[in-house]
Amino acid sequence: MSAFRRDLMTVCALGAALVVGGFVGSNYMLGVLVLFGMTSILVLSYRTITTMGGWSFAHIAIMGIGGYSVAILSKPPFGLPVLVATVAGGLFAALFAALLSYPVLRTRQYYFFLSTFAAGEALRQCFIQFREITGGTSGIAFIERPEILPNPSSTLEFLCLVAAVLVLLGIFYASLDASDAGLKIKAVGEDEALSSSIGIDAWALRALAFILGSFGAGIAGGLFATYNGIVSPSDINAMLMFKVVAACVIGGTTRFSGPILGLLFLTLIEEIFRVVPEFVPMIWGVFVIIAILFGQWARGRLMVWRAKNA
Amino acid sequence: MLEINNLSKIFGSLKAVDGVSLKLGRGEIRGLIGPNGSGKSTTMNLISGSLQPSAGDVSLDGVRVEGFPSHRIARLGLVRTFQLTRVYTSGTLLEAVALGVRAAQGSAWNPKRWIPTGENAKINIAAFEALERMGLASRANEPAGNLPGGLRRVLSIATALATRPRILLLDEPLAGLHATEKAEVSTRVEQLRADGISILLVEHDMKSVMRLCDRITVLNFGRVIAEGTPEEIGRHPEVIKAYLGRKRNSDA
Amino acid sequence: MQILLNCLSLTSFYLCFALGLALVFGVMRIINFAHGEFFMIGAYATYLCISTLSPQVGGPVAWAIGAIVAAAVTGLLGLVLHRTMVVPLGDKPLAIFISTLALSYVIQTIVVQIFGPVGLSIAPPMRGVVNFGGAILPASRLVVIGVAVVLAAGLWVFLMRSEAGRRIRAVAQNPRGALLQGIRTEKVGRLTLILGSSIAGICGAAMGPISQISPYMGAGTLWKAFIIIIVGGIGNIWGAVAAAAIFGVLDTLMSQFGAGRFLALTSAAVMLFVLSVKPSGLFGEKE
Numbered sequence: 107m108s109a110f111r112r113d114l115m116t117v118c119a120l121g122a123a124l125v126v127g128g129f130v131g132s133n134y135m136l137g138v139l140v141l142f143g144m145t146s147i148l149v150l151s152y153r154t155i156t157t158m159g160g161w162s163f164a165h166i167a168i169m170g171i172g173g174y175s176v177a178i179l180s181k182p183p184f185g186l187p188v189l190v191a192t193v194a195g196g197l198f199a200a201l202f203a204a205l206l207s208y209p210v211l212r213t214r215q216y217y218f219f220l221s222t223f224a225a226g227e228a229l230r231q232c233f234i235q236f237r238e239i240t241g242g243t244s245g246i247a248f249i250e251r252p253e254i255l256p257n258p259s260s261t262l263e264f265l266c267l268v269a270a271v272l273v274l275l276g277i278f279y280a281s282l283d284a285s286d287a288g289l290k291i292k293a294v295g296e297d298e299a300l301s302s303s304i305g306i307d308a309w310a311l312r313a314l315a316f317i318l319g320s321f322g323a324g325i326a327g328g329l330f331a332t333y334n335g336i337v338s339p340s341d342i343n344a345m346l347m348f349k350v351v352a353a354c355v356i357g358g359t360t361r362f363s364g365p366i367l368g369l370l371f372l373t374l375i376e377e378i379f380r381v382v383p384e385f386v387p388m389i390w391g392v393f394v395i396i397a398i399l400f401g402q403w404a405r406g407r408l409m410v411w412r413a414k415n416a
Numbered sequence: 417m418l419e420i421n422n423l424s425k426i427f428g429s430l431k432a433v434d435g436v437s438l439k440l441g442r443g444e445i446r447g448l449i450g451p452n453g454s455g456k457s458t459t460m461n462l463i464s465g466s467l468q469p470s471a472g473d474v475s476l477d478g479v480r481v482e483g484f485p486s487h488r489i490a491r492l493g494l495v496r497t498f499q500l501t502r503v504y505t506s507g508t509l510l511e512a513v514a515l516g517v518r519a520a521q522g523s524a525w526n527p528k529r530w531i532p533t534g535e536n537a538k539i540n541i542a543a544f545e546a547l548e549r550m551g552l553a554s555r556a557n558e559p560a561g562n563l564p565g566g567l568r569r570v571l572s573i574a575t576a577l578a579t580r581p582r583i584l585l586l587d588e589p590l591a592g593l594h595a596t597e598k599a600e601v602s603t604r605v606e607q608l609r610a611d612g613i614s615i616l617l618v619e620h621d622m623k624s625v626m627r628l629c630d631r632i633t634v635l636n637f638g639r640v641i642a643e644g645t646p647e648e649i650g651r652h653p654e655v656i657k658a659y660l661g662r663k664r665n666s667d668a
Numbered sequence: 669m670q671i672l673l674n675c676l677s678l679t680s681f682y683l684c685f686a687l688g689l690a691l692v693f694g695v696m697r698i699i700n701f702a703h704g705e706f707f708m709i710g711a712y713a714t715y716l717c718i719s720t721l722s723p724q725v726g727g728p729v730a731w732a733i734g735a736i737v738a739a740a741v742t743g744l745l746g747l748v749l750h751r752t753m754v755v756p757l758g759d760k761p762l763a764i765f766i767s768t769l770a771l772s773y774v775i776q777t778i779v780v781q782i783f784g785p786v787g788l789s790i791a792p793p794m795r796g797v798v799n800f801g802g803a804i805l806p807a808s809r810l811v812v813i814g815v816a817v818v819l820a821a822g823l824w825v826f827l828m829r830s831e832a833g834r835r836i837r838a839v840a841q842n843p844r845g846a847l848l849q850g851i852r853t854e855k856v857g858r859l860t861l862i863l864g865s866s867i868a869g870i871c872g873a874a875m876g877p878i879s880q881i882s883p884y885m886g887a888g889t890l891w892k893a894f895i896i897i898i899v900g901g902i903g904n905i906w907g908a909v910a911a912a913a914i915f916g917v918l919d920t921l922m923s924q925f926g927a928g929r930f931l932a933l934t935s936a937a938v939m940l941f942v943l944s945v946k947p948s949g950l951f952g953e954k955e
Contacts, residue, residue, distance in 0.1 A: 110532055161762055209943035216699050216761050220894045221943060227891040228936030235929040284532040287524055293504060293515045300502040300572075303464060304516050304579050305490035310524035318530075344887065348769065355766055388777035391770035395753075398767045402756055 110284035113362040117276030120146060120366060121269040128265040136261045142373055143268035144329050145346075147275055149353045149365040151322025154279050156359045157288070158315035159295030160218045164206070164226030166347040168320045170233060171199045172327025173337040177246035178239070180332075188252040192328030199324025200317045207313040230342045245338025249331050268329060275322050280362065282318060291315045345387060352390055356397045417442050417614050418463070418494065418583050423472035425458055432458045434638035435472070440583065445605070445615045447629035447646075449622075451658060455638040456618045457499055460585050463616070464496040465489040476583070491520065495576040496585035499618075501568045505561040509552055509571060512560045514543040516578030546578040550604055566592040570601060583614045590621050602628055626650065634658070669803035671924055677809045679916025680816035683909060684874060685889055686896040687819060688867030690908035693897055695840040695860045698754060698761050701768040703893070704886025705775040706745055706865050710738035710872025711881040712783060715790050722791065731793035735873035739866040746865025750858045772887065779883040787882035808877045815874040819867060820909060827905075836860055895939045901952025910951060
């Protein structure tokens, strides 16, 4: 089975599992599933960015653009339908990424994650400081759920919407991954100098991955905002960014199943230690360190094994 | 085809390349030789756009290209390989070379390129042809990461070939190969010339250089000290001095 | 005059904080995300020393002991970090970055468990204000300035004059070349990381008394240090010093003229502008 089909299957299975889980699970379970679905969108869009070889630390801040766009556009004087505002939020996030990509994508590895980290933090500060538009630290409350749902207050219906968006975006990212542009993006991620030397416009493809990945973050931000009914700077927390990165580190980013399984693992830890939530970041951290060190150790062993058998 | 004039590159106070000029005709193999540190690789980097020249110009078919980013120069038909071999190692040989085929076409911003297309068969055929031209067809479906170092160089040439270049810059393509492989790769390079590709060749193996090249340019301390046919170069006093002088230094 | 003093005070703080990070980054090309947590641990160590010892020996002495303890503890942490992460992950800057990020959460959680999430305040070891021709400066801020000057000057003398410093510079300039000259880069790396971490601890000791200490104080300051390193330039410690001065002056002036709320925005704008014009930073060399 081709990698493309496998990714499509992963996404569809995840969407179906969310809906089925929502129908059979308890109310509490429903909430967990909605969060899982929305975070899955974040993680999958983040994976797209990582394929170009850069780990951005601005993903959650860019997600915030989607959230604030929905909050602002769905209220007067704009009064757009929530779903339209969500799509607009995705576009705004992509636009911001496009503007950011000129300075930020000129940098490599450590500089890339430092500069995205700083840019994301500055964006969060903007949400706090431009109170006239964003409501400062308290944010913007009373965001409606999408009108398209027959019963907006039903979490189950919202879960179905999240699953649908997840599947749609998942298909988009899976096809991007298998497309001509996607193959070139991965080529740039693997060896930028070689890619440029044979005629691939490395900068454009890195920008493309960053912009399209940020679009998904904006959409996820819109969903978070309308689900919570409020956006505030505290949504853009380092914990969520860490969760997304950790999911990709623990699961690996080669195929779609990796980050999803990583996220599943992190969510399980979160639920197991529900009574002592203050320990969750530490346990996540320990597992990330173990995953990285173990991966390094395993690669070393594999090389020794190969050398012996060569 | 390729014409460079008075090309110079200054790093701080060091003139790495100092007023190098040369012309490369269609279907010509031009050797670029010189002692270590004489500016061969820097010249290659300047021509291919990896480095920006401090002065001088590079034209491809009359179009000035100095200062262009390397991907644009590649799209105009000039592709280089690297001294420290660079190949895609995450997939099979065929997949690695297929990227060369894809690289030559399409823009990132065209949404049609964001969905998988049915043209894979066509691309794989072109990639397979490029592998065949370099004699790697039998290993097309092996993982590129398992290839020994010498053959990786050959694979990097195949990847460059897949872009259908008119001019190839080969940086030490024979390094790390043993005698029979050297002979085979040399024959294949000669075949590329017969197909009308012009080649600028940096190589340390003098026997192969003398055999392959139509003309040779010799650099020392960033300057052209001699240019001519292999026979002329072989008995050029300055060239002998440059190499012998270097030899004596390294013996001391 | 007052503005000048404020500039100096803020610059000193930025400098203190960014110096250790820039040293480690410049020499080893790795970013220690837990640097902010080391800073925080330094502050807590000082807090413990002052609260237990100051009745016996008095504030200033207790503070000095606290600073030494802080440096020792964070230096030890640097050593552990080098052993467990930097050596095994040597050639993978991203893996090191993410594992130190994970480590920062581990440390944060532990400190929250021990001291609680609420901020504490350290009784300043030096009370009173100093008068400089009409401008006033709290004595504890003077301590920060003093510490920054001593650290920067000490580091300069160490790097320029001592044998170990010469090795560190050689590795920073060209790791492979240093290896060829028989310098044991791993040892140099260990020394650098211990040094950089200790600087973070001392900085925590200096800063603790003038601001509230909390488990999150490191993470909140870290991004500014990142911006300083980026603007200063890749692998250039003295670039970081210059950038600290630039932001110290800029930020003080902005707060002075009532534009303090746009600090983060301007800092980021300056960073993005510098990256657009010169991706390797103001004083960085192109790699």
